[in-house]
Amino acid sequence: MPNISLKNQTAETRDPAYDIAPITSVQPTAIWKFEAQDFTPWLAANLDLLGEALGLDLEFESKEVAVGDFYCDLIATEIRTGRKVVIENQYGSTDHKHLGQLLTYAGGRDARVLIWIAPEIRDEHRQAVDFLNRNTTEDMDFFLVELRVFRIENSKNAVEFRPVSMPNAWSKHQSRRAVRNSDSLSYRSIAYQDFWQPLIDALRDKYQFTNSRAKRAQSWVSFASGVSGIRIGAAFAGKNRLQVELYIDVGDQETNKAIFENLRRFCPEIERNFDQPLVWEVLGNARASRIRIDFPNITLDQIAGREEEIRHWLITNIIKFKDVFSKYLRNAVETAHEEIERKDAQ
Numbered sequence: 001m002p003n004i005s006l007k008n009q010t011a012e013t014r015d016p017a018y019d020i021a022p023i024t025s026v027q028p029t030a031i032w033k034f035e036a037q038d039f040t041p042w043l044a045a046n047l048d049l050l051g052e053a054l055g056l057d058l059e060f061e062s063k064e065v066a067v068g069d070f071y072c073d074l075i076a077t078e079i080r081t082g083r084k085v086v087i088e089n090q091y092g093s094t095d096h097k098h099l100g101q102l103l104t105y106a107g108g109r110d111a112r113v114l115i116w117i118a119p120e121i122r123d124e125h126r127q128a129v130d131f132l133n134r135n136t137t138e139d140m141d142f143f144l145v146e147l148r149v150f151r152i153e154n155s156k157n158a159v160e161f162r163p164v165s166m167p168n169a170w171s172k173h174q175s176r177r178a179v180r181n182s183d184s185l186s187y188r189s190i191a192y193q194d195f196w197q198p199l200i201d202a203l204r205d206k207y208q209f210t211n212s213r214a215k216r217a218q219s220w221v222s223f224a225s226g227v228s229g230i231r232i233g234a235a236f237a238g239k240n241r242l243q244v245e246l247y248i249d250v251g252d253q254e255t256n257k258a259i260f261e262n263l264r265r266f267c268p269e270i271e272r273n274f275d276q277p278l279v280w281e282v283l284g285n286a287r288a289s290r291i292r293i294d295f296p297n298i299t300l301d302q303i304a305g306r307e308e309e310i311r312h313w314l315i316t317n318i319i320k321f322k323d324v325f326s327k328y329l330r331n332a333v334e335t336a337h338e339e340i341e342r343k344d345a346q
Contacts, residue, residue: 025148126144255336
């Protein structure tokens with residue numbers, strides 16, 4: 001093979017296949033001058049980029065939230081589990097102060113997912129976060145993330161969130177298997193995890209429906225609908241029912257019910273997209289409302305040998321719920337708020 005020197009080629013003779021420019025590292029301050037005033041608001045509007053890098057579906061909740069005398073940069077929700085997420089951003093090299101603040105915010109907000117972002121990661125802080133991931137309960141996850149910005153010649157800037165330390169969900173899962181024979185609750189939890197994990201993997205890898213990776217041991221899963229406070233989920237419910245649902249909980253019962261009623265106005269039109277009628281549930285005095293479709297007469301203990309059939313039904317309807325309801329949700333939410341404002345003004 002001839003020795004090709006890009007350096008000595010002229011513009012006229014350079015083979016386009018070898019026309020490669022170097023990647024230039026860009027300081028974050030060149031893009032976002034100030035961490036609090038510039039980077040944090042940008043990240044709040046682009047949590048999907050961070051979530052994709054970490055394998056999480058994140059939904060923004062609030063920023064610059066007071067916790068005692070300090071202010072947490074970002075609060076979010078992990079949609080899949082409903083866990084509270086605290087995000088601490090830092091310019092420069094990681095330090096003990098920000099690690100302490102992160103833990104303080106977690107305690108003050110009862111968070112279960114902690115994310116620390118900085119452009120320079122000191123090894124002792126990577127070791128500290130690794131230690132926390134090894135020695136905390138299985139519902140606690142710690143992420144240490146390197147913020148990197150690149151440019152190729154005169155191109156636009158590219159942002160990368162590179163996980164330096166993150167939970168080892170596989171090892172935690174394996175450790176739970178060790179108690180399978182001695183703890184019936186652990187056995188059932190693991191059975192839930194074994195059922196849901198292939199479904200999440202398919203939704204992520206085949207359909208690009210979610211960023212989620214590891215499924216926690218619980219009877220339900222939850223995904224973003226595209227509207228804050230409204231989830232698309234699947235769950236083993238009651239004594240013998242598996243369901244896919246649109247779960248409405250924007251934080252206020254009156255608003256939830258108004259959104260539900262605005263959707264129900266289109267019930268015949270919506271249900272034409274499904275192979276069976278939907279169940280429309282106001283849930284009595286509960287704050288939330290729900291619209292669901294059922295796979296009846298099935299329990300976790302009865303799925304052996306039918307896993308692929310049942311997962312196919314779930315995936316089909318989860319995707320269908322997203323596609324169908326996305327046409328109505330935003331208008332239903334806007335109309336609900338307008339109705340409540342008119343009612344309050346009277």
